[in-house]
Amino acid sequence: MPHNAGHQHDYQGHGRRELPGHIAAALAGAGGATDSAGQPWSGRSLSGDSAKIHNFEDDDGSADAGYVAAIAALINGTGSEEDVVASLATARVFVPVVAQLAEEAEGVDGLHADKQADMALVTLKAPDGRTAMPVFTSAAALEAWHSEARPVAVYAARAALSAVSEGAQLLVMDPGSDFAFVVRRPAMWALAQQKDWTPSYLDDQLEAALVSTVSAFRTVRRLETQPGGGVASLTADGRRVHGGGAGPELRVVLFLEDGLDAVAVQTLLAQLNDAWARMDSFAEGVDSMEVKLQRAAQEPARH
Numbered sequence: 001m002p003h004n005a006g007h008q009h010d011y012q013g014h015g016r017r018e019l020p021g022h023i024a025a026a027l028a029g030a031g032g033a034t035d036s037a038g039q040p041w042s043g044r045s046l047s048g049d050s051a052k053i054h055n056f057e058d059d060d061g062s063a064d065a066g067y068v069a070a071i072a073a074l075i076n077g078t079g080s081e082e083d084v085v086a087s088l089a090t091a092r093v094f095v096p097v098v099a100q101l102a103e104e105a106e107g108v109d110g111l112h113a114d115k116q117a118d119m120a121l122v123t124l125k126a127p128d129g130r131t132a133m134p135v136f137t138s139a140a141a142l143e144a145w146h147s148e149a150r151p152v153a154v155y156a157a158r159a160a161l162s163a164v165s166e167g168a169q170l171l172v173m174d175p176g177s178d179f180a181f182v183v184r185r186p187a188m189w190a191l192a193q194q195k196d197w198t199p200s201y202l203d204d205q206l207e208a209a210l211v212s213t214v215s216a217f218r219t220v221r222r223l224e225t226q227p228g229g230g231v232a233s234l235t236a237d238g239r240r241v242h243g244g245g246a247g248p249e250l251r252v253v254l255f256l257e258d259g260l261d262a263v264a265v266q267t268l269l270a271q272l273n274d275a276w277a278r279m280d281s282f283a284e285g286v287d288s289m290e291v292k293l294q295r296a297a298q299e300p301a302r303h
Contacts, residue, residue, distance in 0.1 A: 056092055056153050061139035064091035068137070074243045075179060075235065081243035085187045085197050088156040093173075094136045095159050096122045096149035122149060123168055124175070126246060132170035132182075133163040145176040160192035169287075170246065178236045181244040184287040200250040200286045201227040209282070210252065213275045219268060221296035222255040228290050247288035255296035265293065 070087040073079025098120060124132045136142035139151045154162075160183070163171055171183035171191075183191065190197035200206055207225045214220040230247035232240055254272075256265070269291065276282045 059092065059153055061094075061151070063137035063141070064093070067091045071179065071181060074181075075239070075241050077242070079243075081187075081199055081231070082197065082202070084181060084243065085183060085191060088183070088191055089194065091137070091156045092153055093156045093159055094139055094142050094151035094153055095162065096134060096136070096142050096146055097152055098122055098146070098149050121162065121166055122146070123166055124172065126170055128246070130170060131166070131168040132172050133159070133166060133168040134172050134175050135159050136174055141174050141177055157191050157194050160188045163188060164192055179241065179244070180233075182233070182246045184247055184249060186285050186287055189284065198285075199227075199231075200289075201225055201231070203285060206281050206285050209279055210276065213272065213279070214254070217268060217272070219257050219260060219264070220254055221257060224253040224255075226251040226253060228288070230288065230290075248290045250286050250289040251292055252289060253292045253294055255294045257296055 066087040070079055070084045074084055122134055124134055126132045142151045169185045171188050173181040187197045211223050214223050228248040228251040230245045231249050232242055233244040234240060
């Protein structure tokens with residue numbers, strides 16, 4: 001290996017594409033394609049009662065106070081991503097729905113006219129190509145983002161379930177605002193199941209599982225996990241925030257014995273990637289990952 005700090009290798013840590021059984025069961029049992037009142041997203045009309053915003057009782061459309069406080073603490077450096085996601089567990093949010101032509105009618109002079117327009121959930125494409133669902137903390141924030149979208153009030157857990165059912169892997173909180181927070185796939189799944197979420201870079205059990213996999217590779221002297229470069233994000237005015245980024249959120253540092261050539265390193269990485277992809281804790285707990293290689297010349301040899 002070169003004598004410098006090492007080589008960085010990025011890849012998405014999605015592992016398997018299918019949903020784990022307990023996620024699929026949550027979807028089947030909770031009706032992920034419906035709002036908080038159990039009404040389907042699809043098939044909503046633009047006329048009559050179904051066109052109205054579904055409000056919680058006494059809901060004034062403002063942002064949840066707990067979420068606002070958690071975001072403020074994250075931005076000023078006293079809070080964490082974990083705190084933000086925890087605040088969403090009881091928060092009411094708004095998902096945008098827009099008109100989607102369901103049926104056309106023959107109009108004057110053979111021109112097509114809208115006969116029926118249903119309402120459909122909005123999804124976005126993230127820079128890496130993944131599907132993301134926009135979610136808003138207030139009706140005003142949604143209207144500022146898309147004036148023609150209708151805000152539908154739901155608990156954040158229900159929004160997460162609907163995102164999973166739509167094939168989305170990210171929730172983007174308040175896109176277009178002063179600060180947009182990305183809820184990555186593992187946190188979204190935990191929110192959908194109403195379970196606590198621990199970031200992969202703080203998960204001691206995950207680190208121990210990764211360490212156990214490298215024990216079979218004698219060229220790896222040690223493994224450490226750290227927050228990845230994708231954890232950080234920026235506010236609209238350019239302030240750096242330690243949280244809310246789209247990933248990679250986990251950095252795995254591999255301390256390797258000296259003298260490995262490029263072919264040996266690539267072979268090792270391929271074998272480790274295959275081993276990690278078969279781990280349930282990795283597939284479910286890691287959204288995306290970067291691997292950094294370090295020389296282990298000063299590391300004690302393993303026996």
